[in-house]
Amino acid sequence: MSGATGTYLGMPPFPRAAKDAVRDATLRANLRHATHTIRDKRAAAVAELPDWPELRAAGAAIKDRTLRHLDHYLVQLEERVTAAGGVVHWAADAAEANRIVTALVKETGEREVIKVKSMATQEIGLNEALAKAGIRANETDLAELIVQLGDDLPSHILVPAIHRNRGEIRDIFARNMARWGRAAPETLTDAPAELAEAARLHLREKFLRAKVGISGANFMVAETGTLVVVESEGNGRMCLTLPETLISVVGIEKVVPSWQDLEVFLQTLPRSSTAERMNPYTSMWTGTTDGDGPRVFHLVLLDNGRTDTLADEVGRQALRCIRCSACLNVCPVYERAGGHAYGSAYPGPIGAILTPQLRGTAGELDASLPYASSLCGACYEVCPVAIDIPEVLVHLRERVVQGGPVTVRGTRTRIRPAKGHAAERAALRAATWALDRPGAMRAGQRLAGRSRRLLPRRSLPGPGRAWTASRDLPAVPAEPFRDWWQRRTRGEDGR
Amino acid sequence: MRVALFLTCVNDTLYPATGRAVVTLLERLGVEVDFPVEQSCCGQPQFNTGYRHASEPLVRRYARAFEGYDHIVVPSGSCAAMVRDNYPRIGRKAAAEGRGGELAGLAESVVPRTVELTEFLVDVLGVTDVGAYYPHRVTYHPTCHGLRMLGLGERPRRLLEAVRGLELVELPGAQECCGFGGTFAVKNAAVSAAMGADKARAVMATGASAVCTVDNSCQMHIGGTLSRLGSTVRPVHIAEILASTEEVPFR
Structure with a gap:
């Protein structure tokens, strides 16, 4: 067992991966059931608050203001964390963050760490980096445990094993738990209580043994240097309090200026993500405290493309994200394609705008992500920090096909249009040409009208096949509206 | 005017x-x-x-x-x-x-x-009863941009409810996108088709004889999918229902 989960590297572009996922009936059923359940619960939880629109606007405003003065708040945070006994490290990219964390773990002499569920460490592939250094990272969130034991990849921000049903989970536990520690009971069934108990017993040994804990954070409060983790299972509380050393890897956009700002997010986050009024566990810590919790605390502040994203006026709103995953749960594309098709730790609509900004649009997969949406707008509607995801999607499509200004590692540059769009570009420019000349447009309409009985409605050749594979074409009318209009106008004029 | x-x-x-x-x-x-x-x-x-x-x-x-x-x-x-x-x-x-x-x-x-x-x-104009007559069982699909970008809200439904003879039946999952999405329909054809098939089946399950929207581009996708699935449910634009009267039935 390598100790590493798989990797997203080398995955095919979204349409190809999604095509395979759509054909997987079990996956479709699992996702449909899970997303619709959470979706409905979220709607009910949000409807309870009469001031939801104000909370949403406040959340967006707090994040925007903080991002505008990010340099100030990060420096303040560093001062306060340091004053409280913590050590702050700055990581420009994934490789640097992994180097820092690996070195910190090695210093302790430990070969094993326990982890709180963390998107930042998924993003940088920390578990894989630690495994290369001979350090085993044990995931302790139930869903992350399922993913890790199954040698699988997370497919959802909140529920990384959403693509699995309980029968599959039982099999994974029965087959693989023993290799990682305490085995699953021989009599294990797929009853949720039994599965939870097997995980509890398996994890308990790891919690009690571990000397090093690794976490992310949902928020960092600049005024006191306090980190905040919200969770449901209590595994996070264990990881944050039992080990001697705690290392937290946190994206720089997670800072908020003051405790008062948490008032907004601690209402909107649980309702948006788990549909709870309040999450069961909220852990907050400020540096280290004698006789209580870890004796050593390291904070690794992660950039990894965030500063570059911040430089883009339209795209920067993606940095408001508080990782609630409401956008995934309402997304009709996510529901059918599943999380793996997005090829990154961030699936769904937010992933489709975050990944191409953090990683750039040079890769084929990353360039395909902004197109992984019908632009239906359901994601924007539920977003608790009002990220206009469709707006950013279209903005990034433009970056892919038109090229334009971007910031790469702090340097403003222009990227060229991506390859592979030549035919499409020609077609849409030709369409504009024709549509900007009513005579040409009309000639086209009349040609279609005259040849309408010759036009196939079920089997178009070439690129049109993508349409007629599942849909009939409408019958082309004998004449376009404008011809009828003109005849009618002439008739009334008596000419 | x-x-x-x-x-x-x-x-x-x-x-x-x-x-x-x-x-x-x-x-x-x-x-x-x-x-x-x-x-x-x-x-x-x-x-x-x-x-x-x-x-x-x-x-x-x-x-x-x-x-x-x-x-x-x-x-x-x-x-x-x-x-x-x-x-x-x-x-x-x-x-x-x-x-x-x-x-x-x-x-x-x-x-x-x-x-x-x-x-x-x-x-x-301040009207909801436009004097229309359309004696059919109709289900209404609120298309995404009208629903979410324009915020059309109850306007189309109120207009349809005032049509004489029209029986309006609820469409389950009405607010879910049909999967058209412009060039999305061909760029991500597999997902688009899956969304379209789910929408078409929801429409068929209502027992309606027509599915009404305010967008014919979405109808091209919904109707094309219905037709491919062998359904006889007609896609119809709301204007065609509202234009229809007892004296001059549209279509």
């Missing part, structure tokens, strides 16, 4: 019956309708696929074609939303690229005058 009809290129080319229905309906309500022939397409396919610069000539054309009209009535939620939401963005971006405020000015001039058909009926 005199208004301009922005029919949209899809309706003009493929669904002229919808255009004739809008004219019939508005004239019956005492509105004088103009169809400025310089109009063509709002530029949405270009813009939403990432070719913003290619949509700019069509922004200019739209502004020029509809100059001087107080109301530009659009029988498409999606195309009306393109004008109202995205024209200002196109203007802002052109200005940010150092190309002056011309497009922003044009956008500003057309945005407040552009109304979707059901908005025009309910908000401007």
Whole structure:
């Protein structure tokens, strides 16, 4: 067992991966059931608050203001964390963050760490980096445990094993738990209580043994240097309090200026993500405290493309994200394609705008992500920090096909249009040409009208096949509206 | 009152019956309708696929074609939303690229005058009972851009509820996208088709004989999928229902 989960590297572009996922009936059923359940619960939880629109606007405003003065708040945070006994490290990219964390773990002499569920460490592939250094990272969130034991990849921000049903989970536990520690009971069934108990017993040994804990954070409060983790299972509380050393890897956009700002997010986050009024566990810590919790605390502040994203006026709103995953749960594309098709730790609509900004649009997969949406707008509607995801999607499509200004590692540059769009570009420019000349447009309409009985409605050749594979074409009318209009106008004029 | 009809290129080319229905309906309500022939397409396919610069000539054309009209009535939620939401963005971006405020000015001039058909009926004319008769079982699918970008809300339903003879049946999961999405339909054909099939099956399960929307581009996808699945449910634009009377049934 390598100790590493798989990797997203080398995955095919979204349409190809999604095509395979759509054909997987079990996956479709699992996702449909899970997303619709959470979706409905979220709607009910949000409807309870009469001031939801104000909370949403406040959340967006707090994040925007903080991002505008990010340099100030990060420096303040560093001062306060340091004053409280913590050590702050700055990581420009994934490789640097992994180097820092690996070195910190090695210093302790430990070969094993326990982890709180963390998107930042998924993003940088920390578990894989630690495994290369001979350090085993044990995931302790139930869903992350399922993913890790199954040698699988997370497919959802909140529920990384959403693509699995309980029968599959039982099999994974029965087959693989023993290799990682305490085995699953021989009599294990797929009853949720039994599965939870097997995980509890398996994890308990790891919690009690571990000397090093690794976490992310949902928020960092600049005024006191306090980190905040919200969770449901209590595994996070264990990881944050039992080990001697705690290392937290946190994206720089997670800072908020003051405790008062948490008032907004601690209402909107649980309702948006788990549909709870309040999450069961909220852990907050400020540096280290004698006789209580870890004796050593390291904070690794992660950039990894965030500063570059911040430089883009339209795209920067993606940095408001508080990782609630409401956008995934309402997304009709996510529901059918599943999380793996997005090829990154961030699936769904937010992933489709975050990944191409953090990683750039040079890769084929990353360039395909902004197109992984019908632009239906359901994601924007539920977003608790009002990220206009469709707006950013279209903005990034433009970056892919038109090229334009971007910031790469702090340097403003222009990227060229991506390859592979030549035919499409020609077609849409030709369409504009024709549509900007009513005579040409009309000639086209009349040609279609005259040849309408010759036009196939079920089997178009070439690129049109993508349409007629599942849909009939409408019958082309004998004449376009404008011809009828003109005849009618002439008739009334008596000419 | 005199208004301009922005029919949209899809309706003009493929669904002229919808255009004739809008004219019939508005004239019956005492509105004088103009169809400025310089109009063509709002530029949405270009813009939403990432070719913003290619949509700019069509922004200019739209502004020029509809100059001087107080109301530009659009029988498409999606195309009306393109004008109202995205024209200002196109203007802002052109200005940010150092190309002056011309497009922003044009956008500003057309945005407040552009109304979707059901908005025009309910908000401007103040009618919900347009005197229509349509003796069929109908289900209504609120298309995404009308629903979320324009915020059409209950307007289409209120209009349909006032139609004599019409039995309106709930569409389960009505607010879920049908999967059309413009070029999405061919760029991500597998997902689009899966969404379309789910929508079509939901429509078929209602037992309705017609599915009504305010967008014929979405109907092209829903109707095409229904037809492929062997269903006889008719896709019908709301204008065609509202234009229909006992004396002159539409279709």
